Amino acid sequence: MRPAAIVFDLDGTLIDSAPDVRAALNRLLAEEGRPKLTLAAVQDMVGEGAGPLMERAWAATGAPADRGAVPALxxxxxxxxxxxPADETVVFDGVRTLLPRLRQAGCRLGVCTNKPHAMTLVVLAALGLAEHFDAVLGGDFPRRKPDGEHVRETLRRMGADGLPALYVGDSRTDVLAARDAGMPVVCVDWGYARMPAAELGADRLLGHFDHLPALIEELLA
Incomplete structure (x- = not known):
């Protein structure tokens, strides 16, 4: 496999973080006297950053949150x-063997996520994944996904100039960001998307990370 720049989404793509997101969110809801959310409900709410997550959680459990109160929430x-950060979070099967394999092939690797940047670093470190990535760019970036500039800035920070690039995600937001950045996109078929993976509009679907190197070769040939 020739060297390439591979940008990954995080939640729902590399890791199943929804149980820990749900636990933290339910602690906050309990403090506010609101009902707990199910895991399935939280999975449908994530993907666009912590602010939208608060707004969706509040709308689902009572009166909507006042916009001015969202930052404090x-x-x-x-x-x-x-x-x-990672009591119940699981790294998806194949990730721990894939990342060093890609690095050994000369690939540059990055994470582009709408999760808050500092929290992303905490989670990656807790899971022992941080060392594999040349750059990580969270949702504090002013032009976050689905804006392709979020992906382009991740590539710049990866030092990926001149390398063919591929995005790997799990949602329509990821597909739109990759398209806006002008790069092919692969979607996993196990993520948090609110529609069937086949309807996301990706160039290819991925059923296991063992198959990603072959898709990289195919799409970046």
Whole structure:
């Protein structure tokens, strides 16, 4: 496999973080006297950053959140999340063998996620994944996904100039960001998308990370 730049989404793509997101969110909801959310409900809410997550959680459990209150809610949620960043989070099968394999092939690797940047670094470190990536860019970036500039800036920070690039994600947001960045996109078929993976509009679907090197060769030939 020739060297390439591979940009990954995080939640729902590389890791199943929804259980820990749900636990932190439910602690916050309990403090506010609101009902707990199910895991399935939280999976449908993630993907566009912590602010939209708060808004969706509040809308699902009672009166909508006042927009002016959302930043403070985000900070309280993140405090709960930082205390338990990876108690129940699982790295998807194949990731731990794939990442060093790609690095050995000369690939540059990055994470482009709408998850808050500092929280992303905490989670990657807790899971022992941080060392594999040349750059990580979270959702604090002012032009976040689905804006392709989020992906392009990740590539710049990866030092990926001149390398063919591929995006790997799990949602329509990821597909739109990759298209806007002018690069092919692969979607996993196990993520948090709110529609069937086949309807996301990706160039290829991925059923296991063992198959990603072959797709890289095919799409970046």
């Amino acid at each position: 985000v900070e309280r949620y993140l405090a709960h999340y930082r205390a338990h």
